[in-house]
Amino acid sequence: MSSTLGHPAAAPDGWDAYGDDQQPRVGFFTDTSVCIGCKACEVACKEWNLIPEDGLSWTGESYDNTSALGANTWRHVAFIEQEKPLHTNGDGSTGLRWLMESDVCKHCTHAACLDVCPTGSLIRTEFGTVIVQQDICNGCGYCVPACPFGVLDKRHIAKPPELPAFHGNEDGRVWKCTLCYDRLKGGHEPACAKACPTQSIQFGPLDELRERADARLAKLSGEGWNGVQLYGRDPDDGVGGFGAFFLLLDDPEVYGLPPDPIVTTKHLGEMWSSMAAAATVLVAGVACAFIGRRR
Amino acid sequence: MALRTLIASWPAVRQLREGDAFARGPAAQSPRTRDLTPRIDHADRVVESVCPYCAVGCGQLVYVKDGAVDHIEGDPASPISRGRLCPKGQASKSLVESPLRETKVKYRRPYGTRWEELDLDTAMEMIADRIIETRAASWDYETETGAPANRTMAIGNLGGATLDNEENYLIKKLTVALGIVQVENQARI
């Protein structure tokens, strides 16, 4: 039944419906092996999308004072200090490494946020990406726990910051990476990818990116990089593959990513049927209550 | 009639009509979303610039709208930066449009306890007078040992590494003529 619920193929749900307006599916390939952790992506994103500042709290967690993706953070650079060699081929590289990874919305092929959104605020765009329509979102918050990556969140502005990037009454709605939908429509690449000094964030047609990633994986494996792996590149994974996937140098959970994410609606079919059964039994149960001794 | 168009525009209807059965695509698209365009496409003009932070010298494009800087991003044409910017360069727009920027002259009188307002012209006049007076009062034609000096040691000028070459040129030219030798910049730090 789940397929009839709209996860028929490897194609992003809702994308085909665009017919002639459909554009090639685009995404990000984030290659952490060249990420210098400069956070240009975080700032570029905020400058372009006019996202509010997110609090000035120092964490002491390496150089990461952003901590997680959220309503006001659509790119988040994770920092992991490890006592592990960068390479396993004993090239004399130091027994110390500093992993950096710019996290972002995965723009899943099968996107739970998109599926569960009751208003149609979350949609699949003609580019195969997933966006929240801010003029539609009514802040029901369903997509927030639905996302297996914890990407979306509701924006609460306690006090409007005295500093820029806060325009009008934006609180109460849910926000996330749009893959710079407006820029795409104008033929510009997303702000983060454009800013990235070392091309750790690569933007392009997904097929192309996957080929590039495969070549990259081959090269780095050859060079004996420790723990190198592609995360979200496989269209057969639990979310049908990511539109924005990653080259990691350790297990996903080390970066705060789920090791085997599954789109929640994958099991929606069985949920509906078990509900139907339960509902029926409810009726039966009530009826039973009347059968037997009568007063 | 209006009702019909209203109903026709209802996504629940469109999702059937437009073959978007689960309303995850075009059917649920709002007019605003459909007509969205990037704001840089509406800039009044795009101005070539250079990042003001470090000395890498990244190319910048400044997008101007209604007399204000609307957005700044990297200039892809630059052979040095190839359109890329670091977090600081990327924040240049916040730098130049920051509400924290001072736009009025502030004046603190000797032993004063607060800033006062002062109009720019008066300030310039006062500064010119201060320089002339201090210079006159402290001028050395010679050193103690009788060597030529032609200078004042009572005035100094600091800064330059964040300024333009043309500005540094005027500073050095003017201070040489004024006999101000204590002219320095960040090259020492």
Added chain:
Amino acid sequence: MSSYYGRPVIKEPTWTWQIPTYFFTGGLGGASSVLSLSATLFGNEQLARRALYIGALADAACPPLLIADLGRPERFHHMLRVVKPTSPMNMGSWVLLASGGASSTAAALERLGRLRPLRHTAATVAALFGPALATYTGVLIADTAVPVWHEGRKELPWLFGATAAASAGAAACMAVDPEHAGPARRLAIGAVAADIALMRAMELRLGEVGEVYRKGAAGTLGLAAKALAGAGATVLAKRGGRSRGAAVLGGALVCAGGLCLRWSVFKAGFQSARDPKYTVGPQRARVEREGTKVTTQPKA
């Protein structure tokens, strides 16, 4: 098990107190409509009428609760922009619209004593959607990435259905003279039994993830739910048939139990979302079992 500075992988829901309360009222309303129609069919006039009122009131309480929880309440009607089978919340909105609309119509006509046929049609419609309203909330929360909810997807609709039935029965016991309340009483007692059994079964099947039901607020509320409902059911069973007072007390206890159970499930979700081990643990285990989905070997 490694994590990123112990930070959660997924986000906790943003929902506040209105939502578990709605789970209760929605359940109560849905089940009451069924109880009312059955009573009509079995000729239990008083039970039919009172249950109808209860259902209508409970249904009426739902929309305000849901709207109050929205970040943008003025946009509540966007819930009806689309018809989206992939979204339990969207489906629920339509169900609530139908069931709630019908039950309140029926109740109004009942009160006015007019248009009997329409009243009966409305009541029937309410009863048709009632069971869905009583159980879909189980699907609603199961259809998230929250481990303890998603893993409990098999039981949750049943559990919520049972709780709904128990509450409906119990509420009716409170409102109806004991001599007419027999079916309601039996419903309440039976449903409570089912409720407690299902709860236990779910906890057991969930394994490690299920431990949140024994921890913190969820644990306390869970115990309270069982105790209250159990006690209520016992009172109803022993004296509910004879004493109106006992019926009211027992009914109240069962309803309170039902409310606590929703809160327990609600809280458990937050607790399991907060700790990355509940997200990563099972997934890592699945990877060990079924193999990894990350690509470690370059294509030949």
Added chain:
Amino acid sequence: MPSLGASFGRGGATDFQQDLQNSDCIVIMGSNMAENHPVGFQWVMEARERGATVIHIDPRFTRTSAMASKWVGIRAGSDIAFLGGVVNYILQNDLWFEEYVKHYTNAPVIIADTFADTEDLDGLFSGWDPEKGKYDTTTWRYEGMEMHASAGNREEGFGPSGHQAGHGGAGGGLRHGEPPSEDPDLQHPRCVFQILKRHYQRYTPELVADLCGCSVEEFLFVCEALTQNSGRERTSAFCYAVGWTQHTVGVQYIRTAAIIQQLLGNMGRPGGGIVALRGHASIQGSTDIPTLYDILPGYLSMPHTEYYGDFESFMQANTSPTGFWGHFKAYWVSLMKSYFGEHATADNDWLFKQLPRIDDDNSVYFTVDQMLEGNVKGYIIAGENPAVGNSNGRANRLGLAKLDWLVVRDLVEIESASFWYDSPEIETGELETKAIPTEVFFLPAAAHTEKDGSFTNTQRLLQWHRQAVEPRDDCRSDLWFYFHLGRRIREKLADSKEPRDELVRYLRWDYPTHGQLDEPSAEAILAEINGSETATGAPLDAYTKLRDDGSTACGCWIYCGVFKDGVNQAARRKPHWEQDYVAAEWAWAWPANRRTIYNRASADPNGDPWSERKKLVWWDGTKWTGHDVPDFEPTKAPDYRPGKDATAEDAIAGDHPFIMQADGRSWLFVPQGLVDAPLPTHYEPHESPFDNPLYAQRANPRRQQRKKASYDPYNPVADEPGAEVYPYVVTTYRLTEHHTAGGMTRTIPYLSELQPEMFCEVSPELAAEAGLEAGGWATIFTARSAIEARVLVTNRIPPVTVQGRTTHQVGLPYHWGARGLTTGDSANDLGHLALDPNVHIMESKAMTCGIRPGRRPRGKALTEFVTELREQAHSRREMAPRHEPEETRKTSKT
């Protein structure tokens, strides 16, 4: 930096950033390039992807180390020992590039027998005068090089010292391009090559490991990587920044790298050279067109109070008979013409008599002294924040509080403008607002988007930025401020008969203005900088056109050509995809739009490329040609030999690529121009926990100190009693997310949230030893001050074991101050004012400190805390003075 100039002839990065992609090995040292020059770092990554070995040598494992093939952790302040070890490795194993070294460097030159090495004098060079605390650098000269006729600064070389010397202008004394005595076989015991060999012979891998705190293997890895990636087919590059310059021997740090690059033949070649990474948008420009006390545009020496009283001897002293400094007079006269127009004539010696004179040191920290003495009355600050950015912040702020008047120009109200009500000294009670006499004018400045102008970036590239919007309200460009200030002063002094006002009245100050604000035309000023024929006003296209008869005017001779054909060459923006990787048509680089300087050295003595792989420019039989503008006279054949009486560039042979140098060669050994050493030698930092294992002379004897200044006390060092109060090494640095003193970043929410608090980096070992709690607070203190910071415990700053003793290092970013969205204590408050003697730069990259858990005392208690510890330490030192004070100490060589 004078070090690059003294070695090669010009004080600029020798290469351009994009060319790093052609390197086979890149050594980043004294720089955290990935963090502080992230976009430039893309070219290092390109090289890495092409298989280059990237090495980062630094006390901290930084974001640069994370990207490197190899990180070598060393003790802050031990770089010369490490690099000297590399020199020794190259020489001992005969891995130097023989043909390059013999033809292109001064290795064969024989040095006068007056020279004695630190090896002979236990850490001092010949000519040391303990009384004056200076060297007689004439003892380091080339053998047979005649002494200069004119009276002058004989002590520190008869040529100019400091910046002009630092730009090759120190060649005085050579009659024609060839040094009097050489040994082409490099065998003569007093030839530079042999001196070099002896000088570094004790810099063995074991010594390096023991002194720097790295392992022998790590050191050898670097040596092998460098030597295996240099030669005809391969090139290696060095990248450095203020991690090298901010030392009491900073200039010599860079010199050591220069020696390595000469021995390996990496200068002037693709993917080679030394890339100086500057920290401010136009810090290179503000040295080329200096806002510095000791030079005029184009590195021409400022006249000195003591030396060369009259024009002729000044000309003689600064004109190198050979090399391009042979045209000093043309550069000078052209500058005076652009300054004073028709008023500057041959008859009045181009107004030489009226020019202001400088002393040996009128640098910024000298001015701080003078402020505290009460001798400075007025100060103008434009786009700098000394209250936070300068070393020993307290001294700087107390100085500001003694001024009569102060002008501060900036985008926001910086600490240097607000010191009178919110400086730390107000908190401690040392200053009281009501008692501060300083009259403060804060003038809001215009941002880069609000004015036209050019920045000179780190690779000598002048890039034009255009005005996008009008500045608001009172905001004005500094061009506007200084122009209209000058205009007003000139109007007020127009009728003055005072001799002192002569130059003001003579000043050429007639720039066209435009717009409602009367903004002066930046392009008109760039045109003046470029220069023109005084008669016709026709723009000049090259500095070779400059004349010494007043027929040309030029505001900065090295920038001549930037307005070629009346076109703003700096504004050229031909996309990189429409040209080759050199991108010669993007903006304009000094000199003469050359991107890789000394590129004649990319060809062998006969003018053929050393290899196909590394070809850049070459001799095609009739002229020099190639991918870059040849840094050589276009038609001077490789076999050209100067005649006996040849002067200026004619005295430079066809196989000598370093045309600014008097002998056309790069200098392994610097006979003059630097005041502290002809060869780099390891000295301990002014403050360090260790003695110098090589010599009795612990630190640079020539370093500038303020021994008597109460406001600049020093920590006891090495095994001096009291040193244990400040047992750890402390080094300051920058973060990607902020910029220098923070005025341009602490005010931006998007950057502040990324690094929201002042913190210190310490190792788990130090945290345990000092009882510091991760995420908690620590108080870091020196004899000057104490600051507080959050504690970041990390393995990225491991302890080092030196001379059998393990020590810890503390890392401190220096971006914070009292103002902005994120505030915190300023690391520079801990700093001292002991300086490098050549360039007067403080040593903030290697000092000593103490550290304790918890926040610092507040108010008066802070002063008491610092004083108590200092007096404790100092009294211990006085009670048990070292039997051999540094100046007189001598130890037997180990």
